[in-house]
Amino acid sequence: MSQATLRVQKISGHAGSIPGEDTQRQYTVAKLVDTTTCIGCKACEVACVEWNDMPFSPTTFDNTYQTMPETRWNYWNLILFNEHEKEDGSLMWLMRKNQCMHCAEPGCLAACPADGAIIQYTNGIVDFQQDKCIGCGYCISGCPFNIPKFNKETKRVYKCTLCTDRVSEGLEPACIKACPTGCLHFGSKEDMLVLANQRAKQLKDNYNFPNAGVYDPQGVGGTGVIYVLHDATQPELYGGLPSNPQIPLMVKLWKGPLKWLGNLAMVGGLIGLAVHYLRFGPKERVETPHEGVQP
Amino acid sequence: MSHADEILPNGRVVRYDFGERLTHWTAALSYIYLLLTGLAFWSPWCFWIAAVLGGGQTSRTLHPWIGLIFSVSVINMFSKWSHQMHNTEADKQWWRSLKHYIQNEDEKMPPAGRYNAGQKALFWSFFYGAIILLLTGLVLWFPEEIPWSFRWLRYVAVFLHPVAALATIANFLIHIYMSVFAERGAIDSMVQGDVTLHFAKRYHPEWYKEIVGGSSAPRK
Numbered sequence: 416m417s418q419a420t421l422r423v424q425k426i427s428g429h430a431g432s433i434p435g436e437d438t439q440r441q442y443t444v445a446k447l448v449d450t451t452t453c454i455g456c457k458a459c460e461v462a463c464v465e466w467n468d469m470p471f472s473p474t475t476f477d478n479t480y481q482t483m484p485e486t487r488w489n490y491w492n493l494i495l496f497n498e499h500e501k502e503d504g505s506l507m508w509l510m511r512k513n514q515c516m517h518c519a520e521p522g523c524l525a526a527c528p529a530d531g532a533i534i535q536y537t538n539g540i541v542d543f544q545q546d547k548c549i550g551c552g553y554c555i556s557g558c559p560f561n562i563p564k565f566n567k568e569t570k571r572v573y574k575c576t577l578c579t580d581r582v583s584e585g586l587e588p589a590c591i592k593a594c595p596t597g598c599l600h601f602g603s604k605e606d607m608l609v610l611a612n613q614r615a616k617q618l619k620d621n622y623n624f625p626n627a628g629v630y631d632p633q634g635v636g637g638t639g640v641i642y643v644l645h646d647a648t649q650p651e652l653y654g655g656l657p658s659n660p661q662i663p664l665m666v667k668l669w670k671g672p673l674k675w676l677g678n679l680a681m682v683g684g685l686i687g688l689a690v691h692y693l694r695f696g697p698k699e700r701v702e703t704p705h706e707g708v709q710p
Numbered sequence: 711m712s713h714a715d716e717i718l719p720n721g722r723v724v725r726y727d728f729g730e731r732l733t734h735w736t737a738a739l740s741y742i743y744l745l746l747t748g749l750a751f752w753s754p755w756c757f758w759i760a761a762v763l764g765g766g767q768t769s770r771t772l773h774p775w776i777g778l779i780f781s782v783s784v785i786n787m788f789s790k791w792s793h794q795m796h797n798t799e800a801d802k803q804w805w806r807s808l809k810h811y812i813q814n815e816d817e818k819m820p821p822a823g824r825y826n827a828g829q830k831a832l833f834w835s836f837f838y839g840a841i842i843l844l845l846t847g848l849v850l851w852f853p854e855e856i857p858w859s860f861r862w863l864r865y866v867a868v869f870l871h872p873v874a875a876l877a878t879i880a881n882f883l884i885h886i887y888m889s890v891f892a893e894r895g896a897i898d899s900m901v902q903g904d905v906t907l908h909f910a911k912r913y914h915p916e917w918y919k920e921i922v923g924g925s926s927a928p929r930k
Contacts, residue, residue, distance in 0.1 A: 430754035549766035552853035565854035665865035
């Protein structure tokens with residue numbers, strides 16, 4: 416991965432300070448996916464496989480326009496398809512390009528115990544470093560979007576890198592470059608939000624989608640992939656997009672209060688035993704192994 | 711081959727036979743490995759332990775296998791000792807006198823049998839802790855096999871595994887402190903397998919009575 420021009424701001428499983436933190440300011444980048452203009456052509460899927468040098472992946476035909484049920488360790492970008500029946504009985508084909516959301520507060524990174532296996536760059540990209548991954552799979556439990564995927568042969572976890580190697584060289588991600596309808600955009604998060612809100616307003620005012628809106632969930636601090644949805648009140652319709660994604664409560668409890676209580680208890684326990692020995696000593700001061708009390 | 715509770719010619723009494731000692735030390739060594747690698751996964755400040763033990767990947771690969779060895783030895787100890795671990799009326803008295811036990815005023819303690827109430831509690835919490843660690847550990851071993859709709863299993867496992875581990879760490883610290891530091895002579899019972907009659911009489915008077923036949927009540 417090209418890290419030369421990117422600065423790190425968060426490191427998984429890391430004790431101490433972050434080298435180079437705050438030495439450079441960078442734009443927070445974001446992908447904008449306008450689901451209302453996606454035609455489900457899969458050009459982004461192919462571009463992803465091509466650019467990232469991943470092998471052919473067997474597809475599953477299930478009578479829909481979806482390539483396979485979910486992303487794989489070597490298939491990071493998948494358009495989820497849903498034939499949605501509206502209240503008036505008419506149908507809508509909902510297409511959502513699914514990939515890593517590059518959360519501002521990534522659950523994978525919070526759950527990861529391996530130093531440096533997951534890093535977040537100053538520009539917001541969350542990236543897995545497979546050479547440091549220990550294959551524990553905790554990131555799978557930390558992610559509210561079902562993104563990290565385990566490879567049984569290499570025993571490492573993989574996911575979308577948001578094309579760090581391209582972005583660090585000033586290029587847009589491969590999926591963006593391939594999109595023929597212009598439903599994919601890439602730029603600073605700020606600009607993408609402006610563009611997304613404009614499009615949502617257009618959908619409300621001119622296209623009879625009163626619930627149109629932007630998906631940028633705050634439960635994970637906002638995401639590096641934002642969606643324009645025809646109906647932002649029902650994100651679940653779009654391939655199960657969670658309406659309020661959070662780092663799972665159990666993961667938060669484990670990495671938060673349990674950790675502090677546990678550390679306190681372990682250190683306190685050791686000190687307590689040492690103090691007990693100093694205060695009371697052994698139960699019997701002199702061991703007399705040969706005394707042999709006879710019956 | 712000497713048998714449990716047998717009084718040897720040198721005046722010592724057998725407390726643990728070879729099978730019991732072997733199981734105990736299999737559990738002990740595997741537990742120490744699990745503790746060290748587990749601590750490495752628990753906190754970034756302990757991750758260096760994984761480096762010392764061959765690296766993060768090696769530790770992650772071996773931890774579950776060693777966990778299986780630990781589980782088997784715990785189940786083996788359960789089958790050997792659980793029938794001796796039932797709580798009695800005297801054990802309730804023992805807990806009420808815990809303060810004296812902590813202050814080394816053993817003469818004020820109600821007489822204990824082969825195991826005192828504290829040892830029994832230790833046995834059960836180690837046993838149930840190990841069962842929880844085994845069940846949650848199996849989920850954590852293969853997280854990629856858990857379908858998305860059963861993800862709650864992973865959430866329960868990532869939380870309960872360290873909770874149970876912390877409970878066993880509390881046991882572990884107390885266990886080592888008592889057997890190595892506080893009760894001089896106790897460690898012999900698990901190494902050579904025997905203790906002095908004096909030890910038996912002092913710490914396990916009811917057991918002592920049983921061994922010597924109960925005819926002569928032991929003097930203080």
